Amino acid sequence: MDIDKELENVFSDPLLNLSHEETELFDMPEDMKTGVRRRRERPDYVAQREVCQDFEDYRSMFLTVHKDLSEGKRSLVRVTKTTDLLQGHFYLVSGQMLFLERIIDEKRSSNGLQDGRTRCIYENGTESDILLQTLRKNVVGDGFAITETEEETEKGFFNMEDLTQEDNATGYIYVLQSLSDNQEVANIKDLYKIGFTEGTVKERIKNAANDPTYLMAPVKVVCTYKVVNLNPHKFETLLHRVFSQVNCVMKVTDDTGVVHSATEWYVVPIGVIDRVVDLIATGEIIHYTYNKEQKCLEKIPKKNKSKVDLSGLKVLTLNIKKQFFDLIVKGEKKEEYRQLKQTTLNKYTYLDETDGKRRLRRYDVLRLFVGYHKDRESAVVEVLDITFEEGVVIYHLGRIIELNT
DSSP: OOHHHHHHHHHTOGGGOOOHHHHGGGOOOHHHHHHHHHHHSOOSOOOOOEEOTTTHHHHHHHHHHHHHHHTTSSOEEOOOTTOOOOTTEEEEETTEEEEEEEEEEEEEOTTSOEEEEEEEEETTSEEEOOBHHHHHHHHHHHEEEEOOOOOOOOOGGGOGGGOOTTOOEEEEEEEEEEOOOOHHHHTSTTEEEEEEESSOHHHHTTTGGGOGGGTTSOEEEEEEEEEESSOHHHHHHHHHHHTGGGBOOEEEEOTTSOEEEEOOEEEOOHHHHHHHHHHHHHTGGGGEEEETTTTEEEEOOOOOOOOSOOTTSOEEEEEEOHHHHHHHHHTOOOEEEEEOOGGGHHHHEEEOTTTOOEEEOOOSEEEEEESSSTTOOEEEEEEEEEEEETTEEEEEEEEEEEEEO
């Protein structure tokens, strides 16, 4: 094959004979070329990981935080993109713990959030001077903040000496460890049975070696909790629900050869079990979940509830894109538009029965939501006026009454 001849035929194809007007379609304005060049420019400085020379000063801190997590004294919490990260606190990114030792040259970024170079110490013995804004994005995208140590909840609820005649001791929650010789059982770290008995725990487990529920083996009592003035069965059920994702269903064969399923065994650190019992007693457990991957409690962010009394006002709820939401919050966007369609006709207008004409529905405020996820940003905005132009309803906006970010 003559390559040169083939190329000549390709480039002489009439389809490639473009007019001047057609070639102009491929021209790029100078300002756009500048933007492309800017995007391609390398940044002046990129933060790099390097060996932390004084890591021994921090090693014990990381070990302590890991221990606190496994004992339920600390927990993980999700971070939003508007959260200020704090120096002196620990964070988790892609499964690795870091310590935000300090923020250097603190300033505010273009979006108003805290920024500046940082000194971050990582548990693998490295450090970085990553920008705070970049660190925040990393934590939001694939990580958690680690809470400070909380004071242990008062356990008087469970202490025998604190009982009075008015208290109703209804039973015991117990945590057991198997003493089975079966290596498949013995090799499972942090394997515990969590159960309830109305009698004594000693009486409940006296026949454990012959009971499939206890894996046909003796058990060790790790801890017990006296349940007072609570429905014990609901208490036990809630414990099981919290640890449902680490429920280990064990198959065991009894002395007659029948196979049973032992269902109340869980793979979870004992410290976390103890902390969850405290949280159930105080009612705070609703704010926590168990993080199976990190083997610790994760604190569920509290959703901001509206504190504004909108009773008596006509409220229009709308979903809005983040970019427009931010402009409205900053006061740079004073109008919100909605196209009038057949499907939205009754939402934005109504039929006046007095003259048969269709008129705009009047609203006092707009409740704006960004997206559809449960922790979305929202705002309540005053409506000053409503007009209509060429098939579009225009809401003229006033002050921000409430903002939840």
